[in-house]
Amino acid sequence: MLSDGIAYYYFDGSMVGLLNCVFRAFQFKEFQVQLCLNEGAQHGLFATVVEIPNDEQHAQRVWSALQQRLSKSSLRQFYFAYLSESLDAYQHLFNYCVYVFRHQHSVEKNYSHPSVLAISQWTKKVGREKHRMEAFIRFKKTTDELFISLIRPDFNVLPLIQPHFKRRYQDQRWLIYDEQRKYGLYYDLREIHEVSFDANEVDPNIEKGTSQSFQLELDEKEALFDQLWKDYFNSINIKERQNIKLHVQYLPKRYWRYLNEKII
Incomplete structure (x- = not known):
């Protein structure tokens, strides 16, 4: 099987690891990325497979950049979606970061973008669970x-x-x-x-x-x-x-x- 042109990033599922995936993507201009939580992910024979380290400084640089580009409500949505612990949510968060940083204007309300919409939906799911736990x-x-x-x-x-x-x-x-x-x-x-x-x-x-x-x-x-x-x-x-x-x-x-x- 030939390479499918996608880079596969393996990380530990932590917020630091996720933000390091974003850092790596911009460092090497790799924007077609599939996130993986284990090395057994399916990928092409010659695909690029990268194990992402947990570098606190790199993660802080990405988070600081997000704080400059996003409103407090969008940062809150980002955190809620992350707490879903879903690989699908992680992928959308990564794609969202790429989308945000590659555009000069604000894109956080552009729900026509699949990742903007998905993060909003994940936020609602996690928010409902939060309220239920507080009540039950x-x-x-x-x-x-x-x-x-x-x-x-x-x-x-x-x-x-x-x-x-x-x-x-x-x-x-x-x-x-x-x-x-x-x-x-x-x-x-x-x-x-x-x-x-x-x-x-x-x-x-x-x-x-x-x-x-x-x-x-x-x-x-x-x-x-x-x-x-x-x-x-x-x-x-x-x-x-x-x-x-x-x-x-x-x-x-x-x-x-x-x-x-x-x-x-």
Whole structure:
């Protein structure tokens, strides 16, 4: 197979790596680029395959240039799309950077360009997940007064929901842990710290994805609070007017494991 004229950039999926892909593209004038997260990507026999390093200085140069060319709202969209952790989104972010830097005038509102439109769409998806996590997260209180919640969002929204929970629960120690990405945020009443541990030791039923059967020693009132949630839910639920299809549309089943009133 002959070369298809495309350069294949292999990077680690980090923001630094992505910005280094952009730096490399302009350094060597390679604008027909396919991003890859592993070296097993399909490419031509004689294609250009490049392993992109994580150079903080190069990444900062690209980000600083984006800050000069883009509005704050567009930079926010860029970050949201990146947190989708989708290779498709990464590719559009790369193409978007090339588009921005190769034009003198502002292009951030030109939705006829496929990458401008795609980034807007990814931003909405990640934004919806952010709002759902802020609404659906429930905490369990342990005997040492730590409020803990295990979550598994579709996208990496922990950085986005951090301000909401710090503002709303500033008088409580809390820990929100992302089971899938294996890191969490711990608030100690002063600062937020990134932590990591084996979530299976907290909830051995994680793989079932249907419960939060915490093995931690919980506060003696937790069972009462769980029952109060269930009683409240049952009291406002009018069985004769149930519309399960609409209910699932607004509250997808994948979120039910977070909700006390949904856990049997």
